Amino acid sequence: MKIAVLPGDGIGTEIVAQAISVLQALALPFEFEHAAVGGAAYEAHGHPLPEATLKLAQQADAVLFGAVGDWKYDRLERHLRPEQAILGLRKHLGLFANFRPAICYPQLVDASSLKPELVAGLDILIIRELTGDIYFGQPRGRRSAPDGPFAGSEEAFDTMRYSRPEIERIAHVAFKAARQRNKKVTSVDKANVLETFQFWKDVVSAVHADYPDVALEHMYVDNAAMQLVKRPKAFDVIVTGNMFGDILSDEASMLTGSIGMLPSASLNERGQGLYEPSHGSAPDIAGQGVANPLATILSAAMMLRFSLGQPEAAARIEAAVQTVLEQGLRTPDIMAPGCTRVGTAQMGAAVRAAL
Amino acid sequence: MKIAVLPGDGIGTEIVAQAISVLQALALPFEFEHAAVGGAAYEAHGHPLPEATLKLAQQADAVLFGAVGDWKYDRLERHLRPEQAILGLRKHLGLFANFRPAICYPQLVDASSLKPELVAGLDILIIRELTGDIYFGQPRGRRSAPDGPFAGSEEAFDTMRYSRPEIERIAHVAFKAARQRNKKVTSVDKANVLETFQFWKDVVSAVHADYPDVALEHMYVDNAAMQLVKRPKAFDVIVTGNMFGDILSDEASMLTGSIGMLPSASLNERGQGLYEPSHGSAPDIAGQGVANPLATILSAAMMLRFSLGQPEAAARIEAAVQTVLEQGLRTPDIMAPGCTRVGTAQMGAAVRAAL
Ligand SMILES: CC(C)[C@H](C(=O)O)[C@@H](O)C(=O)O
Ligand SMILES: CC(C)[C@H](C(=O)O)[C@@H](O)C(=O)O
Numbered sequence: 001m002k003i004a005v006l007p008g009d010g011i012g013t014e015i016v017a018q019a020i021s022v023l024q025a026l027a028l029p030f031e032f033e034h035a036a037v038g039g040a041a042y043e044a045h046g047h048p049l050p051e052a053t054l055k056l057a058q059q060a061d062a063v064l065f066g067a068v069g070d071w072k073y074d075r076l077e078r079h080l081r082p083e084q085a086i087l088g089l090r091k092h093l094g095l096f097a098n099f100r101p102a103i104c105y106p107q108l109v110d111a112s113s114l115k116p117e118l119v120a121g122l123d124i125l126i127i128r129e130l131t132g133d134i135y136f137g138q139p140r141g142r143r144s145a146p147d148g149p150f151a152g153s154e155e156a157f158d159t160m161r162y163s164r165p166e167i168e169r170i171a172h173v174a175f176k177a178a179r180q181r182n183k184k185v186t187s188v189d190k191a192n193v194l195e196t197f198q199f200w201k202d203v204v205s206a207v208h209a210d211y212p213d214v215a216l217e218h219m220y221v222d223n224a225a226m227q228l229v230k231r232p233k234a235f236d237v238i239v240t241g242n243m244f245g246d247i248l249s250d251e252a253s254m255l256t257g258s259i260g261m262l263p264s265a266s267l268n269e270r271g272q273g274l275y276e277p278s279h280g281s282a283p284d285i286a287g288q289g290v291a292n293p294l295a296t297i298l299s300a301a302m303m304l305r306f307s308l309g310q311p312e313a314a315a316r317i318e319a320a321v322q323t324v325l326e327q328g329l330r331t332p333d334i335m336a337p338g339c340t341r342v343g344t345a346q347m348g349a350a351v352r353a354a355l
Numbered sequence: 356m357k358i359a360v361l362p363g364d365g366i367g368t369e370i371v372a373q374a375i376s377v378l379q380a381l382a383l384p385f386e387f388e389h390a391a392v393g394g395a396a397y398e399a400h401g402h403p404l405p406e407a408t409l410k411l412a413q414q415a416d417a418v419l420f421g422a423v424g425d426w427k428y429d430r431l432e433r434h435l436r437p438e439q440a441i442l443g444l445r446k447h448l449g450l451f452a453n454f455r456p457a458i459c460y461p462q463l464v465d466a467s468s469l470k471p472e473l474v475a476g477l478d479i480l481i482i483r484e485l486t487g488d489i490y491f492g493q494p495r496g497r498r499s500a501p502d503g504p505f506a507g508s509e510e511a512f513d514t515m516r517y518s519r520p521e522i523e524r525i526a527h528v529a530f531k532a533a534r535q536r537n538k539k540v541t542s543v544d545k546a547n548v549l550e551t552f553q554f555w556k557d558v559v560s561a562v563h564a565d566y567p568d569v570a571l572e573h574m575y576v577d578n579a580a581m582q583l584v585k586r587p588k589a590f591d592v593i594v595t596g597n598m599f600g601d602i603l604s605d606e607a608s609m610l611t612g613s614i615g616m617l618p619s620a621s622l623n624e625r626g627q628g629l630y631e632p633s634h635g636s637a638p639d640i641a642g643q644g645v646a647n648p649l650a651t652i653l654s655a656a657m658m659l660r661f662s663l664g665q666p667e668a669a670a671r672i673e674a675a676v677q678t679v680l681e682q683g684l685r686t687p688d689i690m691a692p693g694c695t696r697v698g699t700a701q702m703g704a705a706v707r708a709a710l
Binding site: 078081083087113114115118134135136137138140141142145147148150153154155156157158159160161162163164165166190192193194195196197198199200221222223225226228229230243244246247248249250251253254255259 | 433436438442468469470473489490491492493495496497500502503505508509510511512513514515516517518519520521545547548549550551552553554555576577578580581583584585598599601602603604605606608609610614
């Protein structure tokens with residue numbers, strides 16, 4: 001089992017190191033190969049996603065990714081900025097299905113901005129389409145406006161688009177995931193305004209015919225942004241496009257109060273996947289040994305389950321994370337009265353001990 | 356002062372009636388003219404925005420709008436659905452600047468999903484561009500995909516676009532509004548992915564040079580969706596495009612817990628405006644006399660201030676609303692222990708009495 005390890009920038013190196021040490025403690029035949037990505041790769045090789053890194057990712061069974069980005073790269077041209085590495089990996093590996101659980105851990109209910117009764121027991125799965133939509137749609141650029149009330153003015157434009165097979169495959173992923181859970185899918189669109197999302201709604205409804213045991217509801221994206229705040233527990237699986245998914249998955253993960261705990265997976269049609277924490281590179285605390293490694297450790301568990309065919313090993317890691325939370329160990333981001341404050345390495349060691 | 360009154364569907368009629376009775380109690384020379392809009396107009400005239408309604412709105416000094424929409428129109432063709440009336444009014448009247456305050460009323464802090472300490476004293480102003488972006492961008496439609504990995508498949512597409520003058524005028528509106536408040540503007544974009552919003556960011560930054568007394572920060576839309584949950588009070592004025600503004604303004608208004616209290620204004624370059632509550636038509640409670648009329652009454656106050664040059668009258672209405680809240684009067688949506696439950700008409704009467 002070959003794992004490409006791409007730690008990236010900021011806290012990426014520290015948190016990925018802990019995830020690897022947890023994987024190594026499982027004593028399974030993993031082969032780890034490291035490569036540079038993001039700002040670190042730009043500094044070393046002049047590009048955020050060097051050829052060698054992309055090739056390694058393509059040949060591996062799975063990619064364990066830390067985080068990329070730092071304010072110091074803000075003034076680089078867009079195609080050299082760290083986040084282009086993420087977009088490039090998604091596109092070149094065809095990682096169309098992004099899984100982002102928004103779970104409120106019982107031990108961390110009080111860390112949420114929401115009132116405890118609204119989030120206790122929360123467990124939503126957001127499935128975001130990740131290789132289509134306005135993220136990659138051509139044409140795009142700057143030009144003189146060809147028509148409309150500002151014809152002749154300088155303008156910028158992008159193209160939102162989705163084809164039937166792209167919507168079908170992500171809809172199948174969502175309905176199948178819902179079958180393993182509470183059998184409800186909320187498809188989020190903006191069919192009242194956008195052609196693309198009227199089509200999205202039509203195609204998701206058609207795919208639903210194959211899944212009579214799963215309930216489907218349609219919801220406008222503005223309403224979804226509200227309902228996540230008002231009654232988050234009413235959701236089970238949310239499926240949506242790339243742009244809306246970007247916004248709603250971040251809103252949902254912050255609602256839980258546990259963003260430092262939330263893993264993510266991005267899969268392609270062959271089951272290859274990229275696994276990364278839902279949080280960012282946090283350059284403000286990088287190198288201090290205080291970052292929470294649990295989201296990355298849980299991402300490694302998702303990797304074992306989704307790409308490496310090791311569900312028992314995945315469950316062992318997840319149980320170990322529960323154990324350390326029950327032991328009261330907390331990194332600063334989730335610290336609470338009566339708990340024990342630990343650093344990145346101590347948290348990783350505690351998970352290994354609890355395996 | 357000629358006011359076009361467009362009550363619309365659902366609770367629209369009831370709440371607008373109360374706003375009008377409050378305006379009448381001011382004994383100013385208003386001339387009210389009613390017209391049908393939305394589903395009601397479709398039923399009476401076969402179109403959600405009949406010619407006569409549009410003409411009336413164009414000729415009036417201001418439009419007082421209730422709400423439109425009902426599930427029973429869900430199966431109509433898109434161009435006949437109630438919400439097309441809203442889009443048509445925005446476009447034909449050139450209502451490019453949408454003001455949506457997200458205020459947490461001190462008396463209603465406990466109605467928020469968020470913990471009281473996060474929302475007490477919250478007062479954000481979201482300024483959403485309302486006539487551009489992917490809402491109106493051409494071309495759009497369905498076709499066979501001309502290129503890309505799914506070339507030849509059926510696809511749907513839309514065009515996101517913003518021209519320099521469109522961004523400039525909304526940026527000026529935002530900086531001017533911030534000058535009357537806490538002198539901080541957060542411009543929300545997705546410059547790391549979209550050409551349109553890299554341009555947005557560049558143009559907003561350029562306009563900022565005229566407002567050295569106002570602080571400007573740039574924030575990605577996914578981060579903004581998170582920060583609204585995490586530290587909403589850190590915002591003062593948020594300015595963003597039509598699509599992101601749709602999502603963020605609904606998220607923000609639901610966070611306050613007071614969505615039944617929040618007014619909105621949509622203005623054009625001549626100061627003409629359309630005023631409507633931030634909430635929807637709530638067909639489930641229509642006709643029961645229980646809807647909260649305060650958002651519509653406060654929208655009438657915004658109308659007096661922004662379009663009719665009557666700031667004192669506006670302030671009288673706003674003070675009267677504060678008074679009824681202090682008296683403990685509550686419609687069901689904001690009811691709390693120890694308060695007095697009232698219906699739509701009683702709430703309107705109480706505001707008139709408090710003027
Ligand atoms: C960094 C950025 C391009 C990316 C996105 O918008 O998809 C990020 O926000 C994410 O959600 O992974
Ligand atoms: C009804 C719909 C077209 C509209 C919009 O998306 O703008 C609504 O959500 C709003 O925010 O006023």
